[in-house]
Amino acid sequence: MIVLKATQDKVLSVLQSVAGIVERRHTLPILANVLIRKTGGQVQLTTSDLEIQIRTTAEMEGDSGNFTTTVGARKLIDILRTMPADQTVSLESSQSKLVLKGGKSRFTLQTLPAEDFPLVQEAPSFGPKFSVPQKTLKELLAQVSFAMAVHDIRYYLNGILFVAEGKQLSLVATDGHRLAFASATLDVEVPRQEVILPRKTVLELQRLLSDVEGQIEMQFASNQAKFAFGGMEFVTKLVEGKFPDYNRVIPKNHKNSVTLGRAPLLASLQRTAILTSEKFKGVRLNIEPGTLRVASNNAEQEEAVDELDIDYGGAIIEIGFNVTYLIDALANMDQDMVTLELQDANSSALFTIPENTSFKYVVMPMRI
DSSP, rough: EEEEEEEEHHHHHHHHHHHTTTOSSSSSSSEEEEEEEEETTTTEEEEEEESSSEEEEEEOOOOSSEEEEEEHHHHHHHHHHEEEHTTTTEEEEEHHHHHHHHEEEEEEEEEGGGSSSSSOOOOOOOOOEEEHHHHHHHHHHHHHGGSSSSSSSSGSSEEEEEEEEEEEEOOOOOOOSSSEEEEEEEEEEEEEEEEEEEEEHHHHHHHHOSSSSEEEEEEOOEEEEEETTTEEEEEEOOOSSSOOOOHSSSSSSSSSSEEEEEHHHHHHHHHHHSSSOOOTTTHHHHHHHTTTEEEEEEEEEEEEEEEOOOOOOSSOEEEEHHHHHHHHHHHHHHEEEEEEEEOOOOOOEEETTTTTTEEEEEEOOOOO
């Protein structure tokens, strides 16, 4: 039976959209497979790692009738990648194997029974649906995801907090040294819901979301989140735990503030970062009326100093930062101007966008 028949680029793009979460080595061998379910002219592909499940449906040619099986996802992708994009390829079932044909090539692949594939058990009740443009969510994720912790013992930091309340969706990430907050307006009012999406889910969403026009629909349950966009359905487990109260972390009423060009500041930090020590990555910022001086040095007694002209008439402040934390934030913004608010050398600094309350970035100072 011909399970599906289409051009190489179509089959490959549909497969790649679901295969990001598939691990090559897994304690359960079937999780390295993709579940293929054919119903008439529709082919549904599902992958899972027991925590996340991604499903997509595509119209493809093939014999009529229904059929399900599972086959190695990475192997299939690796083979398809070696074929020309415009070549017609087909998957045919033969006993307990699948045969991939394209041009004069033929590959016989082992399958595992579909009934053994562990589908994620969906939560019985989800909260109300709401949606934002895919592009908006992609931008929000880019503005905060760099501040997520990696393998932190405080597991609730290894992800992003989503807060939907009223007509606002806010995303927050922190690793304990810095905190990024970004928000967008919703088209419907929703009751307050808070969930923490795991790191792997965030990275996968960033890979799949596109800039095309189109909405992403979201629903949250107590232990799961569900997303639907562009013919795809994405279900993920949530991180359990209590996220820190981010409102208490974001400083208010700093008395010194300076607004300057984002690109010149980023370039200056990237230059001085070259001579920071591998271990500390520390830079010193000296802010005084008219001038911002950025300086760094390392164990080899090398040093870098860079100056920017600024419009500032506040107090003189010398403050140290991990330069990576500053570069991460500035590199993930696309605005022309950025405002830096400071209290003194020992208090957290706040980066914001002029006349825009939807983004805040807090970074702790470091002693240098």
